[in-house]
Amino acid sequence: MTDGSDAFFAEWDRRGPSARRSVERAGLLVRALDAGTAGTPVLTVVGSKGKGTAATYASAALAAAGYRVVTVTSPALRRERERIRVDGAAISDTDLARLGERIRDATRRLPERRSGAGYLSPSGLFTIAGVLHARAVGADVIVLEAGMGGVSDEVSLFAPDVVAMTEVFAEHVGVLGDSPAEIAANKAGVTAATTSAVVSLPQSPPVTEAIATTVAARTHDRVKPEVIGPSGLPEAVLPAAYGRRNAELGCAAAERLLDAVGRPQPSPDRLHRVLSSVRLPGRLSWHRLPGTTILIDSAIDRSGAATALAEAYARWGGVDHVLVCLPDHKDVAGVIAELADLPVTYVRLPEYRHLRFTHPLPPHWTVMDDTQLTRERLASLGERIVGLGTVYFTARLLDLLNAETEHLFEA
Known part of the structure; x- marks a missing residue:
């Protein structure tokens, strides 16, 4: 690596052929770094496809409300520093290098990783680094896109106030579960006891049931997942084709988060202006x-x-x-x-x-x-x-x- 991101890939590069990521080891790293969210609201996006679009539009809607937003997405578009953004803008090379040094130093203080044991995944380390950066810049809210899964992903280390679920289908079968319903349960498992809302795109009946059952168990029946329909936003401020549904989901999740923390919604004019500026390369x-x-x-x-x-x-x-x-x-x-x-x-x-x-x-x-x-x-x-x-x-x-x-x- 020549962009200062080598610390994020160190254990992944040395992993064995059958090794898997270790969320438990990542949890030790979070504690070593004291990288909790410290009361900063968190919006987490999970699902099989369209998570980046939902996370970007949620971030844009929150920024339109006057929030300073740190967003973590995975993977990068062109440069690794694009995985962490402040109000839609990628962090600098200097910021990435600084975060990499903190990750490297804290990793050295962890118990030595045994051969074949679980490794610190790059996407998980960028998630942790994003939370660190949010604290450094005084972010008002953090938007996290899950890399893969929910409870099996490092985003689960940071309790979300709101969860957004894009469509769930049979991707990563045998890794996250043996059916779309099992995969959905894994993804919905990111829900925490303190989560105030779970919003979802329409799902198949087995997936819908799995999400509802998981959310009920995680919140002690306090939260019921809400299925999001058309938003009523002008077509001109939303992406084309299937991206529109994911964008609407992100906007709905941002609205629920603002309600949860008692923050006013952005004016329609400002919301439309910011949403109209969204670009989704790729x-x-x-x-x-x-x-x-x-x-x-x-x-x-x-x-x-x-x-x-x-x-x-x-x-x-x-x-x-x-x-x-x-x-x-x-x-x-x-x-x-x-x-x-x-x-x-x-x-x-x-x-x-x-x-x-x-x-x-x-x-x-x-x-x-x-x-x-x-x-x-x-x-x-x-x-x-x-x-x-x-x-x-x-x-x-x-x-x-x-x-x-x-x-x-x-x-």
């Missing part, structure tokens, strides 16, 4: 190279690919080429079916050795490693290109295109 975002326009979306299943193609056809009437990067645990088969006979290049990410790219592919697809992808290669694929896949890949495209990712909204 989520149905449009970018240009000379002679080429590129639609980038972090679609990981067939429905996401279909949505992105629909947006492309609506603007262009056709697509010249599609870049796809999906590891084996994503819906590779569904995306293959959706792309049908379109010209496709499948991109692998050899740097991420925890991801496997072995799914059988159509014979007409081109296959390449991301190191072979250049601006010139991208432009040679046509005038109308769609880039789809895991956030690690969309981040690679955004970096290649030098996309603006420093500021997600203007408060």
